Amino acid sequence: QVQLVESGGGLVQAGGSLRLSCAASGRTFSSYAMGWFRQAPGKERDFVAAISWSGTSTYYADSVKGRFTISRDNAKNTVYLQMNSLKPEDTAVYYCAAHRNLLTQSTRMTALDSWGQGTQVTVSS
Numbered sequence: 001q002v003q004l005v006e007s008g009g010g011l012v013q014a015g016g017s018l019r020l021s022c023a024a025s026g027r028t029f030s031s032y033a034m035g036w037f038r039q040a041p042g043k044e045r046d047f048v049a050a051i052s053w054s055g056t057s058t059y060y061a062d063s064v065k066g067r068f069t070i071s072r073d074n075a076k077n078t079v080y081l082q083m084n085s086l087k088p089e090d091t092a093v094y095y096c097a098a099h100r101n102l103l104t105q106s107t108r109m110t111a112l113d114s115w116g117q118g119t120q121v122t123v124s125s
Helices: none
Strands: 005-007 010-013 016-024 035-039 045-051 058-060 068-073 078-083 094-097 117-122
Touching: 005 094, 016 035, 016 094, 016 117, 035 068, 035 078, 035 117, 045 068, 045 078, 078 094
Parallel strands: 010 117
Antiparallel strands: 005 016, 016 078, 035 045, 035 094, 045 058, 068 078, 094 117
């Protein structure tokens, strides 16, 4: 399994941008599909975006389409989430996850192979 560490969270005003990073350990990063999830206080963890192992396929939740972009750099063992036009409702702890198989919005979270510890994103109005 890969070990995952997120970074890049913080406090930003509505309309602003942040870029989250998720660094993975291990030589097999490029064989994993990667995803971003988020959990707001008192709510369930939700899918945000996912990217295939090669980076050629991406998937997004409807709530972030057109505002967020997921990407990866396999040479750096890192996956990114560029978040633009942030809204207060984007406030949550953001987690990255790794999966050996196809990862989409339909993938059960309990099936994912590894999770990071999370990074807080707070969007003020």
